């Protein structure tokens with residue numbers, strides 16, 4: 001169990017800064033992000049689909065553990081100092097630590113940028129991740145899928161057509177599948193090699209000025225994030241990939257080793273999460289004391305958190321829970337149960353389109369952080385999150 005977060009009750013709100021924050025910028029928080037009432041994606045694979053992916057399986061099987069060389073150079077320094085927010089505290093820390101201070105110490109750990117700053121830039125792309133850092137997010141959340149040749153890439157959907165120009169680039173590579181009684185054509189990530197996916201435009205769908213943005217690999221992201229920002233990695237659909245003979249967790253572990261993140265006890269440079277409990281459990285065993293793991297919980301599965309016993313059982317294998325925000329909104333006592341069990345609580349997803357009775361997404365995030373005491377909020381709008389000081 002890993003627990004390195006200052007209790008919310010110890011954090012002090014800087015109201016004058018909060019009041020200055022509003023939901024700035026374009027209202028693009030609904031860029032498909034809310035279009036998936038269930039996050040376990042459609043599993044209507046073509047009958048012969050699994051047999052079409054020997055190349056993918058081979059690549060996955062050969063991606064064994066690699067050494068932990070460069071461990072020191074690849075680590076984010078520490079998260080302890082990240083809790084500092086105010087100018088005064090910043091100056092004190094700078095004086096105390098001198099040259100060791102850099103931008104990442106100043107980032108806000110309670111702000112997790114969902115697919116990057118995805119209200120303002122195309123989700124899961126480098127422009128979105130860069131903007132999240134510019135908006136002082138302490139952590140960048142992203143999703144992972146697996147290419148035909150066994151490479152982890154940053155994408156939310158298991159198919160490419162919503163966030164890339166795959167229809168135009170590869171018009172004959174789609175498959176007809178049944179979804180909710182309808183036949184629809186889908187372009188599955190696992191049907192495309194990395195080289196093919198890297199030809200795709202992952203920016204134009206969002207706005208023309210993002211034309212040419214590419215789908216990053218997990219390696220790209222880890223190299224970029226080093227010494228810059230923490231990463232929250234979501235493994236999508238590990239159970240579906242298992243039917244294709246691919247283990248995304250093993251690929252993830254190999255990547256973490258390549259980047260020196262499995263060398264010694266964690267400083268939470270990377271956290272791995274999934275909705276798939278068996279994968280989180282396995283990740284907990286695999287990564288113990290090196291990489292924190294989080295169990296994501298859908299609102300429909302709120303019963304997983306129905307009492308202190310169920311919550312503390314999760315602490316046997318995970319260091320945090322990521323509930324849909326309505327779960328803790330409806331049952332705030334879950335936060336206390338989780339903290340008593342040593343679990344962080346990081347609800348999702350805060351965006352302008354789903355603020356309910358709140359006057360702004362900033363006000364909603366403030367309520368969850370200050371009143372409910374969650375450890376961080378996962379948001380499309382990092383810039384709208386209020387400021388804190390320890």
Ligand code: G3P
Nearest residue numbers: 039141143234322348378
């Ligand atoms: O970080 C949790 C959140 O990202 C889960 O929802 O569908 O955006 O991956 P989704």
Ligand code: CA
Nearest residue numbers: 141142143234
């Ligand atoms: Ca996600």
